[in-house]
Amino acid sequence: MKDFEYCAPKTLREAVALKAEKGEAARVLAGGTDLIVQLRGKRFAPDRVIDIKNIADVNELSYSPRKGLIIGAGVPCWRVYNDAEIAELYPGLIDSAAIIGGIQIQGRATFGGNLCNSSPSADTIPSLMTHSAVCNLIGPNGKRKVPVVDFCTGPGRNVLEPGEILVSLQIPGIKKNTGAHYQRFIPRNEMDIAVVGVSSQVVLANRGKEFKEARIALAAVGPTPIFAAAAGEALAGQAVSDEAIAAAAAAAQSLATPISDMRGPAEFRTHLVGVLVKRTLEGAIARARGKFVANAVQEAAG
Amino acid sequence: MSKIHVQTTINEEATEFLCEPRESLLEVLRETLGFTGTKEGCNDGNCGACSVTLDGVLIDSCLMLAVEAEGKSISTVEGLANPEGLHPIQQAFLEHAALQCGICTPGFLVASKALLDHNPEPSEHEIRHWLAGNLCRCTGYDKIVRAVLEAAQTVRASA
Numbered sequence: 133m134k135d136f137e138y139c140a141p142k143t144l145r146e147a148v149a150l151k152a153e154k155g156e157a158a159r160v161l162a163g164g165t166d167l168i169v170q171l172r173g174k175r176f177a178p179d180r181v182i183d184i185k186n187i188a189d190v191n192e193l194s195y196s197p198r199k200g201l202i203i204g205a206g207v208p209c210w211r212v213y214n215d216a217e218i219a220e221l222y223p224g225l226i227d228s229a230a231i232i233g234g235i236q237i238q239g240r241a242t243f244g245g246n247l248c249n250s251s252p253s254a255d256t257i258p259s260l261m262t263h264s265a266v267c268n269l270i271g272p273n274g275k276r277k278v279p280v281v282d283f284c285t286g287p288g289r290n291v292l293e294p295g296e297i298l299v300s301l302q303i304p305g306i307k308k309n310t311g312a313h314y315q316r317f318i319p320r321n322e323m324d325i326a327v328v329g330v331s332s333q334v335v336l337a338n339r340g341k342e343f344k345e346a347r348i349a350l351a352a353v354g355p356t357p358i359f360a361a362a363a364g365e366a367l368a369g370q371a372v373s374d375e376a377i378a379a380a381a382a383a384a385q386s387l388a389t390p391i392s393d394m395r396g397p398a399e400f401r402t403h404l405v406g407v408l409v410k411r412t413l414e415g416a417i418a419r420a421r422g423k424f425v426a427n428a429v430q431e432a433a434g
Numbered sequence: 435m436s437k438i439h440v441q442t443t444i445n446e447e448a449t450e451f452l453c454e455p456r457e458s459l460l461e462v463l464r465e466t467l468g469f470t471g472t473k474e475g476c477n478d479g480n481c482g483a484c485s486v487t488l489d490g491v492l493i494d495s496c497l498m499l500a501v502e503a504e505g506k507s508i509s510t511v512e513g514l515a516n517p518e519g520l521h522p523i524q525q526a527f528l529e530h531a532a533l534q535c536g537i538c539t540p541g542f543l544v545a546s547k548a549l550l551d552h553n554p555e556p557s558e559h560e561i562r563h564w565l566a567g568n569l570c571r572c573t574g575y576d577k578i579v580r581a582v583l584e585a586a587q588t589v590r591a592s593a
């Protein structure tokens with residue numbers, strides 16, 4: 133690993149000044165579970181590493197019906213899934229948080245780092261997309277908000293300007309009769325990178341018999357995670373039925389642009405999109421109807 | 435790059451050290467401070483041999499910079515036993531022959547201790563799930579899981 137200067141600012145102001153001064157030659161350190169591996173592998177060789185975890189704003193984890201859920205960019209996964217209220221309200225986000233690496237990784241890894249690393253296979257990004265999450269960014273020119281659906285621009289690339297930092301993710305409060313679910317396909321039970329991942333969120337009407345809204349997002353089937361807007365929108369107003377779910381799965385498949393690599397050939401990935409859209413829609417519908425659908429931790433607990 | 439002075443607590447003792455920003459906590463534990471119980475397997479977060487707890491939270495010390503330890507409290511495998519003897523988890527690993535070469539063992543011990551602190555009565559499935567970030571090339575895991583199940587009983591009985 134190349135030498136670098138380590139800074140641990142206590143305020144966002146200082147952090148932005150430190151980042152803006154060096155631009156691309158400075159990297160933000162959240163949990164470090166991507167960054168430290170990348171520094172060792174020399175994918176990045178920054179002059180400065182800015183540890184944001186001593187800044188109060190990025191450690192915020194809060195929920196209120198009006199503001200919704202705020203997940204600070206320094207909050208590790210374990211804090212999110214161990215918060216009983218948040219786990220109850222946002223089981224679709226917990227599905228993702230509970231499968232990032234193993235317990236050790238979850239002790240450090242953040243949603244913000246997963247997003248800023250901008251891997252096409254990132255497990256939290258599809259869930260953030262279906263939950264309509266918005267990024268709170270700060271830079272030398274002030275603050276701005278960017279919806280997560282517009283954040284990633286390519287593998288490892290995103291809309292962050294060289295001087296900018298992600299402060300937090302803001303997720304709207306949950307409407308009534310809403311459910312969400314994330315699943316990924318991996319050849320093992322834990323500790324692997326998604327071959328395909330899918331998140332679905334639905335809002336039901338007419339006593340759970342009709343789709344009022346639906347949002348579907350896909351991981352590992354394109355250069356960025358994909359928000360499959362058309363696949364979800366076509367469900368609005370339809371009766372909940374196997375046919376409607378199958379049509380949404382087919383629509384999502386047509387939006388996927390997978391490549392073939394060591395994790396699986398493109399045809400297999402397209403097939404998996406169909407399977408996982410169906411399963412996650414079914415899970416989301418069950419949750420919207422108040423039924424229990426286990427996440428990885430709950431599954432282990434039996 | 436000049437060295438940074440870090441003040442921290444290791445196994446409940448105030449400790450200070452000098453390190454370069456690029457040194458991992460694992461390197462400093464082993465090479466600067468002599469806590470060689472913590473092992474290096476993969477050095478990239480996959481094997482768990484370097485497991486320690488940071489303010490009670492289980493982490494891989496190879497994926498943390500030593501400078502990040504400022505003001506924190508770290509527990510390593512050296513903190514498990516006390517003058518009266520081995521920790522029940524260590525005793526159970528011995529009795530169940532839950533190790534062969536032993537390189538993974540400190541990581542499993544620290545991870546298992548963190549599990550029992552968080553869940554005193556884990557099921558077999560919960561133990562396997564919790565320990566998924568710890569790899570063992572020798573034992574086939576079964577004896578490890580049995581040892582943790584028994585240790586949990588012992589800890590509960592003595593609580």
Ligand SMILES: Cc1cc2nc3c(=O)[nH]c(=O)nc-3n(C[C@H](O)[C@H](O)[C@H](O)COP(=O)(O)OP(=O)(O)OC[C@H]3O[C@@H](n4cnc5c(N)ncnc54)[C@H](O)[C@@H]3O)c2cc1C
Nearest residue numbers: 160162163164165166167233242245246248254255298479
């Ligand atoms: C063994 C192992 C298993 C893993 N398993 C999974 C998995 O199952 N699924 C998965 O999706 N990922 C997985 N990962 C990858 C990684 O753990 C996640 O992407 C994690 O969420 C990254 O978060 P972090 O806080 O550690 O980010 P960091 O490593 O701190 O940062 C990641 C990147 O984002 C930038 N960054 C971080 N925070 C900010 C910010 N606030 N503003 C601007 N830029 C920022 C950093 O500079 C860096 O480039 C795994 C990694 C390891 C080592």
Ligand code: FES
Nearest residue numbers: 475476477482496
């Ligand atoms: S050495 Fe840290 S996880 Fe393998």
Ligand code: FES
Nearest residue numbers: 534536570571572
């Ligand atoms: S005992 Fe040899 S790796 Fe586990």
